[in-house]
Amino acid sequence: MSALPNEQTLAVVEGHAGVLNGPLALEVVMDVAVSAQEIKRADLLQMYYYLRLTRTLEDRVTALYRQGRIVGGCYTSHGMEAIAVGYASALERDDVIAPFHRDMGAFLVRGITPGEVLAQYLGKRTGPTNGKDGNVHMGDLKRGIIGFVSHLADNLPVATGAALAFKIRGERRVVFTGTGDGGTSRGDFHEAMNFAAVRKLPVVIFCNNNQYAYSTPVRYQMAITDVVERAKAYGMPGEIVDGNDVAAVYLASKRAIARARDGGGPTFLEFKTMRMHGHSEHDPAKYVPRELLEEWKKKDPILKAEHLLTQLGYGDEAAFREAGERAKKEVEAGLDFAERSPLPEGPEALEGVFAERADSE
Amino acid sequence: MTTTMDQRTGEVTYLEAISQALDEEMTRDERVFLMGEDIGTYGGAFKITEGFLQKYGEWRVLDTPLAESGFVGAAIGAAMMGLRPVVEMQFADFISCAFDQITEVAAKNHYRWGAAVPLVIRAPFGGGVHGGPFHSECPEGWFFHSPGLKLVAPSTPYDAKGLLKAAIRDPNPVIYFEHKFLYRRIKAVLPQEDYIVPIGKADVKRTGTDISVVTYGAMVHLALEAAQVLAQEGIDIEVVDLRTLIPLDKETIYASVRKTSKAIMLHEDNKTGGIGAEIAALLAEECFDCLDGPIVRIAAPDTPVPFSTPLEEFFLPKTSDIVSAARKLAAY
Numbered sequence: 001m002s003a004l005p006n007e008q009t010l011a012v013v014e015g016h017a018g019v020l021n022g023p024l025a026l027e028v029v030m031d032v033a034v035s036a037q038e039i040k041r042a043d044l045l046q047m048y049y050y051l052r053l054t055r056t057l058e059d060r061v062t063a064l065y066r067q068g069r070i071v072g073g074c075y076t077s078h079g080m081e082a083i084a085v086g087y088a089s090a091l092e093r094d095d096v097i098a099p100f101h102r103d104m105g106a107f108l109v110r111g112i113t114p115g116e117v118l119a120q121y122l123g124k125r126t127g128p129t130n131g132k133d134g135n136v137h138m139g140d141l142k143r144g145i146i147g148f149v150s151h152l153a154d155n156l157p158v159a160t161g162a163a164l165a166f167k168i169r170g171e172r173r174v175v176f177t178g179t180g181d182g183g184t185s186r187g188d189f190h191e192a193m194n195f196a197a198v199r200k201l202p203v204v205i206f207c208n209n210n211q212y213a214y215s216t217p218v219r220y221q222m223a224i225t226d227v228v229e230r231a232k233a234y235g236m237p238g239e240i241v242d243g244n245d246v247a248a249v250y251l252a253s254k255r256a257i258a259r260a261r262d263g264g265g266p267t268f269l270e271f272k273t274m275r276m277h278g279h280s281e282h283d284p285a286k287y288v289p290r291e292l293l294e295e296w297k298k299k300d301p302i303l304k305a306e307h308l309l310t311q312l313g314y315g316d317e318a319a320f321r322e323a324g325e326r327a328k329k330e331v332e333a334g335l336d337f338a339e340r341s342p343l344p345e346g347p348e349a350l351e352g353v354f355a356e357r358a359d360s361e
Numbered sequence: 362m363t364t365t366m367d368q369r370t371g372e373v374t375y376l377e378a379i380s381q382a383l384d385e386e387m388t389r390d391e392r393v394f395l396m397g398e399d400i401g402t403y404g405g406a407f408k409i410t411e412g413f414l415q416k417y418g419e420w421r422v423l424d425t426p427l428a429e430s431g432f433v434g435a436a437i438g439a440a441m442m443g444l445r446p447v448v449e450m451q452f453a454d455f456i457s458c459a460f461d462q463i464t465e466v467a468a469k470n471h472y473r474w475g476a477a478v479p480l481v482i483r484a485p486f487g488g489g490v491h492g493g494p495f496h497s498e499c500p501e502g503w504f505f506h507s508p509g510l511k512l513v514a515p516s517t518p519y520d521a522k523g524l525l526k527a528a529i530r531d532p533n534p535v536i537y538f539e540h541k542f543l544y545r546r547i548k549a550v551l552p553q554e555d556y557i558v559p560i561g562k563a564d565v566k567r568t569g570t571d572i573s574v575v576t577y578g579a580m581v582h583l584a585l586e587a588a589q590v591l592a593q594e595g596i597d598i599e600v601v602d603l604r605t606l607i608p609l610d611k612e613t614i615y616a617s618v619r620k621t622s623k624a625i626m627l628h629e630d631n632k633t634g635g636i637g638a639e640i641a642a643l644l645a646e647e648c649f650d651c652l653d654g655p656i657v658r659i660a661a662p663d664t665p666v667p668f669s670t671p672l673e674e675f676f677l678p679k680t681s682d683i684v685s686a687a688r689k690l691a692a693y
Contacts, residue, residue, distance in 0.1 A: 132472055133474065151461055151465050157432070157438070158466060159438055161435030165438065188462075194431070355479075359441070359475075359477050
């Protein structure tokens with residue numbers, strides 16, 4: 001996206017709250033939150049489109065699940081789309097992501113098509129894993145995506161290792177990875193944070209704090225209110241970001257990515273958000289107070305983006321409707337592709353346990 | 362680099378063979394780098410990497426935090442980005458801390474989404490060194506049941522060097538089980554030129570006609586000792602050294618047992634669910650018609666490795682165990 005021509009820029013309202021100095025400083029940037037920063041108009045409009053595409057695609061997945069056409073798990077980023085869309089848009093093509101299971105927007109921004117996603121969900125041979133794995137367990141090194149592992153936080157050490165490779169080879173590439181609030185309880189989260197900080201690796205580690213790990217609220221997950229406090233323990237700068245504001249996510253990610261690329265080491269970003277669906281689509285999430293959901297519905301990332309675009313004069317109702325229709329068309333074409341794709345044959349289950357050669361050879 | 366090669370005979374120890382393999386591969390291929398606890402400044406708990414930090418620098422010989430899961434995970438990431446990490450477990454016992462990364466991430470990545478993980482994990486394993494329950498384990502059984510990993514366990518300096526080179530050049534995650542008891546106890550003259558021992562090929566260390574002893578690691582030497590004793594009684598033992606545990610060289614095992622018609626599985630790992638159990642099952646499936654006696658397993662009992670000398674001596678398989686089992690089996 002940064003390859004786009006430098007046109008109109010956006011300077012958004014409101015500001016940082018309390019920026020501290022020194023290596024342990026936590027830059028606390030709450031709510032809409034972007035001060036004296038710039039985003040190109042085309043970039044913002046493109047991010048808006050990816051928000052709509054993510055929502056449309058995942059709503060389709062949910063509908064297919066309810067119709068019984070998709071089996072197994074169904075983990076959506078409903079209401080949290082701004083995080084993955086924002087951070088993935090802030091990266092360069094040669095950078096690498098190790099996403100977690102609520103990052104559909106990052107797959108799309110990096111070029112996985114809705115058709116491939118739906119083929120993956122339907123267990124088709126044309127999905128990124130050829131039917132070997134399901135739903136959001138997709139990876140593709142050619143598109144700089146390290147495949148997600150259900151064991152939360154497992155890919156954080158892996159991401160630090162990818163960053164280590166870049167550092168050893170002197171490449172100006174960055175790795176972006178993260179997990180949920182629950183994932184930050186895992187030892188692998190802490191081992192990765194520590195190693196990244198000790199070796200000053202070019203990695204950005206985020207927490208999607210959506211307040212629930214399956215049914216467990218944050219208060220039973222940790223004795224702190226803000227996950228970002230964990231960064232202090234590792235001598236790593238950290239920032240709290242409004243995870244429902246795609247512009248805030250994008251700008252905070254840009255800052256962290258620039259620091260990493262320039263040899264400044266890792267940054268921890270806490271994206272505050274709310275999980276609006278169940279853990280998986282089978283889960284009605286009755287354990288979440290309805291009032292909480294009502295409150296967060298008003299902060300929906302698509303609504304927020306529309307508000308911002310309107311404020312800036314970048315878009316209007318007609319433009320938003322047009323984007324929605326374009327997303328719908330793309331998803332329906334993808335579903336058509338996925339449905340027409342062949343299923344794998346049973347004996348293909350035996351293929352691919354071992355590699356014949358490494359990808360880099 | 363320090364070398365303690367015997368100047369008179371030109372022999373090197375098993376430990377030096379490992380060190381040479383690492384050194385030569387790092388010189389041959391700049392993608393190869395090392396990670397582990399105390400491997401840099403200190404040269405490793407067993408001094409395998411002594412002098413490496415000075416020779417290759419701190420970004421190719423990385424002293425890591427004390428966090429096996431973290432640095433194995435990091436090695437997986439670096440491997441996927443095109444490097445060739447060799448990770449040292451200070452003791453194989455500590456590999457349990459990295460179990461999740463090895464079995465869920467490294468082992469499954471290629472199958473799931475086509476990402477090769479060319480990673481080597483060196484695991485100094487085995488007992489007989491007064492290490493007790495946390496410095497003597499044989500954890501290969503855990504990984505034997507985890508598709509996507511290759512497992513090797515050399516018994517000689519020649520195999521140690523050749524298998525480590527092959528492991529580093531392999532595009533898959535390989536756990537390299539090096540036996541601590543053998544480090545400084547066995548020596549050999551190694552070829553001057555570059556060579557590998559291919560992964561997946563067993564080696565018949567002694568040919569015989571009466572009983573096949575299928576084994577690996579330090580137990581190979583016990584089997585050879587037992588074979589000498591038994592030869593005096595007219596019992597001719599064949600010793601099959603597996604060298605690679607996954608993928609298993611079934612053809613060599615079957616060929617040996619079809620010839621001798623009798624088989625003993627020998628390993629230092631616990632008996633239940635061990636590699637010997639799997640090979641016994643394979644022989645029952647594939648060689649039933651040529652067996653002239655029961656398949657026998659000699660292995661450590663199902664306990665942790667005890668510390669006190671008489672307890673550990675009781676725990677570990679002994680030459681006399683092989684001799685008496687072979688005598689019984691020969692009578693069939």
